[in-house]
Amino acid sequence: MMTLHETAQKLFKSEKPFAITMWEFSWIERRWPGAGYEDWDQALEELTDRGYDAVRIDAFPHLVAKDIDKEWTLEPVWNLQTWGAPAVTRICLKDDLREFLKACRRHRVRVGLSTWFRQDVDHTEMEIHTPEDHARIWVKTLDHIKEWGELDNILYVDLCNEWPLSVWAPFFRRDVALESEESVAWMKAAVAEFKKYYPKVPVTFSFTGDYVNCRDMDVSYLDFLEPHIWMPSVTKFYETVGYNYERFDDVGYTNLALRGEAEYRSKKEYYDQALVEGIQRLGEWARATGKPLVTTECWSIVDYKDWPLLNWGWILDLNRLGVETAAATGCWAGMATSNFCGPQFVGMWREKRWHKELTDRIKNSNMI
DSSP states (O other): OOOHHHHHHHHHOOSSOEEEEEEETHHHHOOSTTSSOSSHHHHHHHHHHTTOOEEEEEOOHHHHHHHTTSEEEEOOSOSSSSSSOSSOEEEEHHHHHHHHHHHHHHTTOEEEEEOOOOOBTTOGGGGOOSHHHHHHHHHHHHHHHHHTTOGGGEEEEESSTTTTOTTTOGGGOOOOOTTSHHHHHHHHHHHHHHHHHOTTSOEEOEEESOOTTOTTSOOTTOSSBEEEEEGGGGSSHHHHHTOOOOSSOTHHHHHIIIIIHHHHHHTHHHHHHHHHHHHHHHHHHHHHHTOOEEESSEESOSOOOSBTTBOSHHHHHHHHHHHHHHHHHTOEEEEOSOSOOSTTOHHHHTOHHHHHHHHHHHHTOOOO
């Protein structure tokens, strides 16, 4: 059996772990003045200046496969977060996806592809009825990328962000747990269909949760694991402060602003230890399955932004703890420093020295 390091080298063609950030659908949706991504070359130059060498983006495979030339009208998934457009917007993927991938190559940034199955006004995402449908939209997307000469810079494909959450996989139409028979059967079939056409492209599904019941889940068909983990995933922090992932109501952010930092600091040792133990359990999962880990959404808390009473100091500290803990396990082939590493998060983005310290730690960590 290969070591995690040997498996990661084979999959990602890299001797060292990579430092990756999540630019999800913001890379194309946030292009109005001041939104962060109006100049891709500038954003990518700033990214590499901070030590990152990979990005994870939404490739919108359901829209690419349906009609790559069409101008798509997208409905907002929320209006409170700083990811993506907070209101209706339009995108055209043929030129923009191709040009963004070319820009990444220019800046020596590798690209992980994922999808949040963004909702257009025609609900194209609901045309996925089987796992084979799911795989084939990705096959068509990679066919375009191959035609453009950009396939060799694709790091991996994540067939669905945080499977099987209904907000990101509404077509699945089953309210079941990640480890359920229905969920696993869909993932297996989708991967098998995808591998018929692109057997050499690393492929996975990304996950979220506390992972308590996942140790016995069959993951043999996945090339690697992409678990997302935050301190609130493994504690009752959000319940305590009154944050419930509200997407169009600011009550959650009001509660977080008034109570979040104070709650954390009042029980810092408890919350820190819970995060450390959660990360270490993921390391145990990697060792048990022989699957290296990649994590692109992580560590401190799930949702945050530049906002009154929301200070970045405690978030920076928690994310540092997460990176240090994950790097020490030797199980991560790639990781992010947080899910706020983009130019739209001004309070995080300006901490250039912090980014450099953590990306250096990631890239100089030793896998087992």
